[in-house]
Amino acid sequence: MSRSLDGLVLAPVADQAPGQVGTRTRFTYHERDGEVWAEYAGGDVVRGHLVGTREGDRLDFRYVQLKQDGTTSSGHCVSAVVVLSDGRVRLEESWEWESQTGSGTSVVEQVTEHSP
Template sequence: MASTPRSHRSLDGLVLSPVADQAPGQVGTRTRFTYHEEDGRIWAEYAGGDVVRGHLVGTRAGDRLDFRYVQLKHDGSTSSGHCVSTVVELPDGRVRLEESWAWESQEGSGTSVVEQLPS
């Protein structure tokens, strides 16, 4: 019996937030990411906590996101990096992104989880 390809839930218009704070001066639970998606391209704006303004841009293949990000903090510093995320659908229908990231403008790397905020 042939299986039907799974449709992937669009991220377009979703607002997500980290489930835990990262290191001081980085994104945290007060940061909000607003995602957009079209034809395998993804982008988002984010702000909150120590981040005045941030942007990410990249691609989506199935449930894998690959993007670069850049952000401006309240102290006037900027930073940028690369992230690969896996899109997971939660039992309640919300979306979770399980992320592996690395700074390119400074030292540091890690993992994080962001989840869609309840409506």
């Protein structure tokens, strides 16, 4: 059985490019009946939101964020949900900006403390 993302806090395991999410960014996930959404903030991101769907261990969502410099950006991401040996959740992500050029991969993992 797949692990629910509802109420989990996840953080990137590595920094992305400047002005994007990084190790100080925290994502708080919610999940209900195949719908997923999250709020995120930290580092260069003042506020971000994502919304999408989950089928099995696959997430498909759009994201939008406001950065410290006052600019906004948006994109699309597909993630694989992986349960680690210690029971924490990892998302292995493939993303692409829609508001600007660029794409890549990233990994976020469940954090046990709720640090800012």
